Amino acid sequence: MTKLTEGSIAPDFSLPADGGATVSLSELRGRIVVLYFYPKDDTSGCTTEAIAFTRLIPEFEKRGATVIGMSPDTAARHDRFKARHDLAVTLVADEETSTLEAYGVWREKSMYGRKYMGVERSTFLIGRDGAISRIWRKVKVPNHAEEVLEAVKALA
Secondary structure, three states, rough: OOOOOOOOOOOOOEEEEEHEEEEHHHHOOOOOOEEEEOOOOOOOHHHHHHHHHHHHHHHHOOOOEEEEEEEEEHHHHHHHOOOOOOOOOOOEOOOOOHHHHHHHOEEEEEEEEEEEEEOOEEEEEEEEOEEEEEEOOOOOOOOHHHHHHHHHHHHO
16 A cells, blocks of 8 residues: 555545444545544543543634544443543544554554554544545644644635
8 A cells, every 4th residue: 555645546445434334535535524533431641632622613614624532442342431521522443443444544553562453543624526635644632633623724
């Protein structure tokens, strides 16, 4: 798989989401899509990030943007995560990691000398035409949602 760059067409997906829905990127063509990848529901960084995006949902929606979070957690786990923290973002489950791999965010990680596969926290801003407008890799959570909103404002 070639590494995705700004200007590349975003790989399509159709995956289960919270609430029993299915989300397909192709069905969102014509809208701006903020697709953020995160490691795991209910961990401190992932919870903080989801709450930050939720707080800004009205601003994203005002500009025609849809915010989607994706992790390898199950849709049922996403439902519990959303309910526990009153989240307004759509959460998509990629248990098979095929979309995570297509976006290049399923990577070998290391913690305390132990190597394992996991999600590299990343965000892709996808324009109305389906092309990737901006990529943030190795995201640090503080102020990230605000930075993404500013990029959406520039596209809108």
